[in-house]
Amino acid sequence: MAVTRRQFMKVSAAGLAASSVGALGFTGAGEALAAGVRPFKLERATETRNACPYCAVACGVLIYTMGDRSKNARSEIIHIEGDPDHPVNRGTLCPRGAAALDFVRSPNRLKYPMVRKPGSDKFERISWDVAMDRVAKLVKEDRDKNFIAKNRDGVTVNRWLTTGFFGTSSQSNEAGYLTYKLVRATGLLGLEDQARI
Amino acid sequence: MTNSWNDIKNTDLVLVMGGNAAEAHPCGFKWVVEAKANNGAKLIVVDPRFTRTAAVADVYAPIRPGTDIAFLSGVMRYLLGNNKIQQEYTKAYTNASYLVKAGYKFEDGLFSGFDEGRKAYVDRSGWDYEFDEQGMAKVDETLQDPRCVINLLKAHVERYTPEMVERICGTPKDKFLKICEMIGTTSTPDRTMTSMYALGWTQHTTGAQNIRSMAMIQLLLGNMGMPGGGVNALRGHSNVQGITDLALLSTSTPGYLVLPTEKETTFADYMKSRAFKPIRPGQTSFWQNYGKFFVSQQKSFFGAAATKDNDWAYDYLPKFDTGYDTLKIVDLMAAGQMTGLFCQGLNLMMAAPDKTKVQAGLSKLKWLVVIDPLETETARFWENHGEYNNVDPKAIQTEVIVLPTTTFAEDEGSATNSSRVIMWHWKAAEGPGEVRSDIEIMSDLFHRLKTAYAKDGGAFPDPILNLTWNYSNPRNPDPAEVLKEINGYAVEDVPDPADPSKLLLRAGQLLPNFGVMRDDGKTASGCWIYTGVYTEAGNMSMRRDASDPTGRGVFSNWGFAWPANRRVLYNRASADPNGKPWSERKKYVWWNGSRWTGPDVPDYAPTVAPDKAVGPFIMNPEGTARLFARTALPDGPFPEHYEPMDAYIANPLHPKVTTNPVVRVFAADAKAFGKPDKFPIVATSYRLTEHFHYWTKNAHTNAVLQPELFVEMGERLAKAKGVKDGDWVEVTSQRGSIKAKACVTKRLRPIMVDGKPCDVLGIPIHYGFVGLTRKAHPMNVLTPPVGDASVQTPEYKAFLVDVKKTTPPAQSPAVA
Secondary structure, eight states: OOOOOHHHHHHHHHHHHHHHHHHHTOOHHHHHHHHHHHOOGGGGSSEEEEEOOOSOOEEEEEEEEOOOOOOTTOOOEEEEOTTTTTTTTTTOOOOOOOOHHHHHTTTTOOOEEEEEEEEEOOEOOOOOOHHHHHHHHHHHHHHHHEEEEOOTSOOOOOOBBBBBEEEOOTTTTHHHHHHHHHHHHTOOOOEEGGGGG | OOSGGGGGGGGEEEEEEEEOHHSHHHHHHHHHHHHHHSSSSEEEOEEEEHHHHTTTOOOOEEOOOOOOHHHHHHHHHHHTTOOSSSSHHHHHHHHHTBOOOTTOOTTTETTTTTEETEEEEEEOOTBBOOOOSSSOOOBBBBBOOBBBBHHHHHHHTTOOOOOHHHHHHOOOOOHHHHHHHHGGGGGGTTOEEEEEEOHHHHHHTTHHHHHHHHHHHHHTOTTTSSSTTEEEEEEEEEHHHHHHTTTSSSSETTTTTOOOTTOSHHHHHHTTTTTOOOTTTTOOOOGHHHHHHHHHHHHHHHGGGGOOOTTTTGGGGGBBOOOOOOOHHHHHHHTTTEEEEEESSOOOOHHHHHHHHHHHHHHSSSSEEEESOOOOOOTTTSSOOTBTTTGGGGOOOEEEEEEEEEOOOOOOOEOOTTTTTEEEOOOOSSSSSTTTTTTHHHHHHHHHHHHHHHOOOOOOHHHHHOOOOOOOOTTSSOOOHHHHHHHHHEESSESSOOOTTTTOOOOBBSSSSSOOOOOSSSSSOGGGGTSEEETTEEEGGOOOOOOOOOOOSTTTTTETTTTTOSSSGGGGGGGGGTBBBBBBBOOOOHHHHHHHSSSSOOSOOTTGGGGGGGSBBBTSBBSSSSSSOOOOSOOOOOOOOOOOOOSOOOOOOOOTTBBBOOOOOOOGGOOOOOOTTOOOEEEEEEEOOTOOOOTTGHHHHHHHHHHHEEEEEEEHHOOOOOOHHOEEEEESSSSSSSEEEEEEEEOOOEEEETTTEEEEEEEEEEOOSSSBBBOOOOOGGOOOSSOEEEEEEEBBSEEEEOOOOOOOOSSSSBOO
C-alpha cells in the first residue's frame, strides 16, 4: 500500500488517540476520540519548495501557505520545515533554519520605502515612485559629475569611483546577474558582496 | 567546494580546521557523522576553542588564532620526511618535478624581488619555471635536481619542526604528531581525507595562503579529484557561491573572468596576457577559450552594440587602476572621497571591520541607499542609541533612502550552494506592505536611468543606453528568462565546424554546453560556467530526482552543478596515468578503453586516451596542479607563516619580518594596530549556532535562544582578571572598546606559545543596536581595518585585546 506522508500522519494521529485511551480500558472511546481529532492543518495548505536563506548548505525547505492563490487573496505562510527529499539535509534543519518563519514574520521587516533627510532624527514614509526617482537622480548627478572617461595618461578608462555598491549574497542568481549588469554598465568599480568579508 | 556535501560520506578522515561545521553548518556536518558511522572515518578538529565539532572529534588539538600556516607547513614537513605522500600522483599530477628559475630565493622571511619602499614584490620574475626554447617548462623526472619544486618545498618547510609548530601555534607536540600520523594514512591510494574550512582560514592577512597550504597537502596525499577528498569551503550565505560566480566583486566579471586594467588599453592588449598557451607538451590549457567566454558575455550584456569593429564594446567596461574592495571603499568614504553608496542586503556597519571608521565614512556620504528586508544598523547609523551608537543625528548630513525587499519565501529564482549545485526555489507568498524584489528594484532603476540619459544625455551614456534588457516584462523580468540569458543562446545561426552545410545551432537556440561558444559574436552567454543550466531540454536547476544509482552521493539529476554538471572537480585525477582507478575502493572516473566513464561527468575531454598524457588539471597551462604557485599570489609562491597584524609575538622564524610584508595598510590606519604589551590577549570572532550573521537577531525564536552579547573566556584569564561568570567586562583593542557579559568556560584554555601561556578570548559577531535581542556594542568596534594580502578579506579571526571587569552599561540594555 502506498501511503503518502499526510496519510501516514493521519493514521498515526488516530492510532495514538486509540492506543492511549484504549490502554485505560475505555473500549470504543478511542474511535470516538480519533473522529474528533482536528484534521492536520497542513493538509489544507499549499506546499512550496524553497531553500533555507541562511548558510551555503542551502538546505531544502518546504513552505506551507494558507490561501487558494486566487488573484484577490493573499497567501499567508504558516509553517516552514526541512524538505525530506533533499539529498543534503534530508528533512533536517538547524536552529536557524527551523526558525526561518520568524525571519519572514519579523516585526522588524521593512514594509515601505522611507527617507531620512540630512540632519533629521527620523525616517519618513515615501512612495516607491518618489524614492526611485530620487535614487535615479542622485545616481545620475554623481555619475555625471565624477565619471572618469580618461585617466591622466589619456587612456580611456570609463570608470566611476565616487559611488559604491554592496550587493547581497542572499539574492537569487538572476537578481545578482541583473544587479551586476546594471552596476557595471554605469562604470562603477566599487562593487562588492559578502564573498570576501 | 571541490567536492560536495554528500561526497563527505566517502571519506576516511575529516579535518575540520578553520571552521566549526557542527555549529555553523549543522545539516552539512551530518555527512561527517555519516562517514564516521558507516565508513569508519575519523574526525580531527584543530581550533582555538573546544567547539561542538571538537566535542565529537576523535582527536582535538588547540591552536593559537592566526598560525595555521605554521601548523600545515609542519604537516607537509612530516609527510615529505616520512614518505607519506602519494608518490606517483605527486609526480604525474603536480609540478613537483618542474625546475624553478635560479632567481627564486627565500631568505629571512622574504621571497626574492621585494621592494622595501613599496612593500611589494616588484620583481617576481624568479617565481617561475625554467623554460626551454619551445616555451615548455623544464622538468627533472628523477626529482634529483635541487631546483625541482619538490626539493625547494622540502627545503622551505624544513624549518617547521614539531618543536617550531608547538612554539608558534601552541599545539602540543604529541597531539601535532598524532594528527600528522593520521593525515599520513591517507597517502595510500585507497584512503582519502577531506578538508572542511570556513572563515577561520580566510579571515587572516594570510587567508589565501592558508587554503593553498591545504591544497598542497591534498596534492601530496593524492586526495584531489578523489571521492571523499578535496578542499571544501563551507561558505556563508545561501547564495554566496552564486554571487561569487556572478562576480559582484570589484575587478571580476561573471565566470571568473577579469575586468581589464587601465594598462590594457585595447582588446588585443587585454587578450595578450590571456592567451594561456600550454607550457607542457600536449596540454589542454582550457583557458585558451577565454576569448569565446568573454566575447559571448559582452554579446549578452550589450547585444547588437557589441561588434567586432568596436572590439565587442571593450570600452563599455570600466578599466581599473586598483581594486575597490570593501576595505578600500570604506577607506575612501572615511576620507570623504565618496558621494553615494548602495547597501543591498549587506549590513556594512556590522560586516566591515573597525566600526568607528565605517561610521565616520557613512557620515561623510551625501547619500546612502539601503535595500533590505530588515531593519539594519546601516540604515540607522545616524540614529543615537546611547553608548551603543553615540552619534548626533543633527551633525550627520547623509540622506538615507530605504527600499524594502522580499525575502527568500517571497521570491523565485535559482541559487547555488557551496557544492556548486544550482537549485531553483519557488515563491510561496507575497511579502508584507509594499516590498519589492531585488529584480524589480534594479529594473526600475535601470529604466529611470536609461530614460534620463536618453533624454538629457550625460557622462558616457552608451553602455546604459545599449544594455540588453529585452525581457517579456522588462519592468519585472521573469527569473527564468534571466537564467536563460545567463546560460546563453545562439545570436544567429551557427554552422557546424565539422560540416558547414549543417547547422550546429539555430538562432535563438539555448546553448547546450560551453563547448559550442564562439568568439565571433554568434553566441551570447552571461556566465560561461553556468552554461547547461537552462537548455532546450528545460530548466535543469529545477530537477529534483533524488536517485543516486552508484551510492557515491553524486545525485546527477538533482539541480545542476557547474561546470557541466560535474560534482567532483579534477575527477580525472581519481584514475592513475593509465586511466585505471587508483584503487577499487575509490573508483570514480576511469578510462574504459574508448572513453572516460564513471558515476560523475569526467573533468576531461571524454575521448582523449590516457596515452596522450594530458594532465588532469586542465585549467592550468601545465596540465598539472601547482605545489609552487608561480606568481598567482602576491605574497609568495610557497606559503609562509606571518603573525597577524596585531602580532602576539615576534615571528620566531624571522623576527625582522614578523607580519605579512605585502599587506596593504592605508595611511589613515598606520596607528590602527595593537601591541601585546598593552593588549596581551588574543581575540577571535565566531558565530553561534542559534544565529545567522546580523539577521536572526530580528527573528523571535533566535533572539530568545541567544538574547545578548557575551564574550567567552577561560578560567585562568577570568581568575587573573577577577571576573566571574555573568560579570560585565570591558574588552579593548587599539580600535575601541565594548562592554559584554563574561561567559567563563573550560572551552577556552591557555595555549602555550613560545613557552608562555597565551589566553584567548572568543567574541560572537551577531549583536548590535537594532533587533529583538538586547542592544549591544557591535563587536567590530574591536577588529582591525586590514585584509588578506591576496583578496583583502578582513582579519577578523586574530587580533589583540585587553579585558577588565566593569560595571553594567549606563543605559541598561533592553530589547530594542
